[in-house]
Amino acid sequence: MKDILEIRIHGRGGQGAKTASQFIVEAALDQGKYIKAFPEYGPERRGAPVAAFARISDKPIHTYAPITNPDIVLVIDNTLIGFVDVTKGLTNKGILIVNTCEESSKMKEKTKFKGNVYTVDATNISIKLLGKNLPNISMLGALVKIANNISLESLKNKIKEKFLKKIGEEKTEKTIESLIKGYDEVR
Template sequence: MPGKLFEVRWHGRAGQGAKSASQMLAEAALDMGKYIQAFPEYGAERTGAPMKAFNRISDEPILLHSSVEKPDLVVVIDDTLLGNPDIVAGTDENTIMIVNTVRDSNWVRQKSGFKGKICVVKATDIALEELGRGTPNTVMLGAIARVTGVIELKYVEEKIRDMFLKKFGEEVVQKNIRALHRGYEEVRCDA
């Protein structure tokens, strides 16, 4: 990825943590010395409504200021969105898709028509086991670190600590770090 602009488009529903995860991804990359952008795009601003978030990460200043049209990575936090043509818009066989699902990559490909590399992780299940609630965003960040190498886990761990320690305490920090590591370990990719 050196010098190259790496673009991420997140698809989820409002309230699932896509905006927070895109912010944490950006801040972790910033701490690694990268240039970053992170911004959400909402339709109807209500819990459960489909929404998108975007990231750009680069070794050089980022001069683009628009939504991500041709993502290198598509992150799908809610697999019920897979039939939506927005998910695959601007993608090709070089694009990677990471999906939070209990299903396999063949099901994702059939449902979405996606042509690139598909990775799946049971992020909601892991979040329920580790955090006691179905918020899959830290699990997805672990999967992103494993699949793309665009961020390193230690930087995400620092962001988790920064975000949660004062507000929720060490126990919540540790639960999120375990969820992050499980996303890293348990993501599975085709081909």
């Protein structure tokens, strides 16, 4: 086991890849962990492929090097597969989590990835619960289940803290529900 858990999140501008990376590390920080989160800065346009990164560790994290060999990759938008190399730097011990309604075997085929592949229909969850395609929170639910070192509880608290003032109680509850559904339904 490496000292630092390294995560890469692929999405499109506006889908919340950066926000997801920040939420996950902030939840980890609340558990007393050391964290770093940073997005890839380029031309920031809605819909353009973007990536965000996170590091989580029990020890201080000194490095500022780019993450080239992530342990876990999250793909928020599966239409990126095929023209963005989403498995780049992932070893066979790595984990790929994709937002899709398809089976993980299909994703294995599409990505030709030899490691563990998990899927969750985050888009469907968010449309049903929030009436909008906001899959990033459900994806975090899936990530928490698979990564198994950040508590779902601290992520729930983080979402409450971030959203309650902004979107009100009802929508916050729905957002938390989408997190739990992502956690429960990843396979």
